[in-house]
Amino acid sequence: MELIFSRKQEERAAVELDDRELAVRARSGDPVAFDTLVLRKTPAVVSVARRILGDAEEARDVAQLVFIRVWESISRYDEKYSFNTWLYRIATNLSIDFLRANRSRERAHGATLHLVRRREESLQDEATRGLEAAEIAALFEKVSDGLSEKQKAAFVLKEMEDLDSKEIAAILGCGESTVRNHLFNARKALQKRIRRDFPALVRRRKP
Amino acid sequence: MTGCAGFSSRLAEYASDALARPERSALKAHLGSCPDCRLEAVELDPTILFGLASSSEVDETEARRILSNVRGAIAIAEASRRMSPAARPARRLRSAGGIAAVVAAAALLHPFHLPRRPDAAAAEPAAASGIVPASATIYEWNTGADTDAKVVWIVDRSLDI
Numbered sequence: 001m002e003l004i005f006s007r008k009q010e011e012r013a014a015v016e017l018d019d020r021e022l023a024v025r026a027r028s029g030d031p032v033a034f035d036t037l038v039l040r041k042t043p044a045v046v047s048v049a050r051r052i053l054g055d056a057e058e059a060r061d062v063a064q065l066v067f068i069r070v071w072e073s074i075s076r077y078d079e080k081y082s083f084n085t086w087l088y089r090i091a092t093n094l095s096i097d098f099l100r101a102n103r104s105r106e107r108a109h110g111a112t113l114h115l116v117r118r119r120e121e122s123l124q125d126e127a128t129r130g131l132e133a134a135e136i137a138a139l140f141e142k143v144s145d146g147l148s149e150k151q152k153a154a155f156v157l158k159e160m161e162d163l164d165s166k167e168i169a170a171i172l173g174c175g176e177s178t179v180r181n182h183l184f185n186a187r188k189a190l191q192k193r194i195r196r197d198f199p200a201l202v203r204r205r206k207p
Numbered sequence: 208m209t210g211c212a213g214f215s216s217r218l219a220e221y222a223s224d225a226l227a228r229p230e231r232s233a234l235k236a237h238l239g240s241c242p243d244c245r246l247e248a249v250e251l252d253p254t255i256l257f258g259l260a261s262s263s264e265v266d267e268t269e270a271r272r273i274l275s276n277v278r279g280a281i282a283i284a285e286a287s288r289r290m291s292p293a294a295r296p297a298r299r300l301r302s303a304g305g306i307a308a309v310v311a312a313a314a315l316l317h318p319f320h321l322p323r324r325p326d327a328a329a330a331e332p333a334a335a336s337g338i339v340p341a342s343a344t345i346y347e348w349n350t351g352a353d354t355d356a357k358v359v360w361i362v363d364r365s366l367d368i
Contacts, residue, residue: 035274042270050264059264060273067277068284140257159258162235164228183224187254194253202253 007032015040019083027074034074037083038067044161045091051156052095052149054141062098066091082167088157089171096149143193147186150174154182155190211237211244218244222252235259 014022014036022040025033045066050059069090077086144152150172157163157171165183169176195202214237220226221234238245239259248255265273 035278038274038277039267039270042273043265046265046273056264060269064273064276064280067273068280071277071281136256136259155254155257158224159254162228162232162258165224180224187252190254190257191252198253201256202250 011036020079023074023077023083023086024079026071027077034071037070041087042067045087048088048091048156048161049095049098051137051140051160052092052153053098054144058098059095062091062094065094069094081170085167085170088161088163088167089173092153092157092171096153099149099152139194139198143190143197144186146189146193148182151182151186151189154179155186158183211241214238214241214244215247218248218251218255221248222255 010032014025014032017025017033017036019037019040022033022037026037042063045063046059049062049066050056053059053062066087070087073090077083144155147155153172154168157168158165163171165176165179168179172179172182214234217226217230217234221231226234235258238248238255245259
């Protein structure tokens with residue numbers, strides 16, 4: 001009982017620490033710090049993986065692999081750098097690996113195509129009220145299938161995770177200008193696809 | 208759009224990625240709550256819509272399930288790596304906790320498969336090393352052919368796993 005009580009005290013103290021402090025403690029073998037990081041970062045990791053992969057179940061699988069990779073690599077984490085950037089790099093790379101395998105893309109589109117089509121006609125009205133998050137996610141899956149893996153990852157990290165170009169460059173292992181190119185091309189391709197396939201969404205109102 | 212002019216005038220900057228993060232966040236928050244500005248934004252650049260979908264896809268229960276799976280995978284990986292012949296002796300010592308966790312889990316799941324031959328002689332060095340909690344029970348398993356112990360099992364049922 002004493003051991004369990006003590007662990008709960010440690011858990012309470014750990015939630016007060018920031019990501020970097022937790023990562024440093026996890027690096028030195030503190031299991032409570034590692035667990036706290038996993039619990040804290042799971043929503044963000046699943047979110048990135050979900051949007052890159054387009055499949056919720058695979059996103060959860062990838063999230064588990066991400067944290068196992070974090071545990072394997074934590075000894076190499078350098079606290080001079082942001083833990084988030086390091087974590088997102090692992091999450092993005094693993095998600096891209098999955099995406100390249102092409103399994104998730106096919107499954108995701110098969111599952112969501114019907115939903116997207118069903119919603120297509122009422123998108124204009126919904127845009128004014130606010131689409132449900134799941135519907136926006138389904139729309140994104142539909143229109144993003146022509147993007148390259150890096151374009152898609154850059155767009156997800158920028159628009160959905162609110163990271164800046166410098167952070168995205170560190171995550172994707174490229175220069176900021178390359179990130180800006182990825183974002184520009186992704187945005188143009190998505191706009192073109194939406195205007196072609198979902199014209200109701202961008203229909204101009206009469207002045 | 209009373210009160211929205213400040214946000215509305217910044218939509219082009221948002222779409223061209225010219226806003227700093229705090230300004231982007233403020234604008235996104237506004238777009239999330241203002242249908243008129245949201246429609247104007249989507250007409251300007253429909254991809255803006257994707258940045259407004261912030262859903263909590265994982266609740267705490269799901270996060271704990273993922274943590275549990277991660278912890279299980281780590282315990283198995285640690286145990287298998289450290290029990291492999293290639294593992295160095297020093298690493299084996301440090302791995303006692305991980306092995307103990309796995310063995311404790313095995314003890315809880317399959318209590319009848321544990322060796323039934325506690326061996327005080329084999330237990331002494333491990334206990335004296337200080338890496339084994341006093342509450343732990345140490346088992347030695349010998350295949351029978353040699354006199355040296357082949358495997359030492361450390362079972363600590365007080366572990367919070």
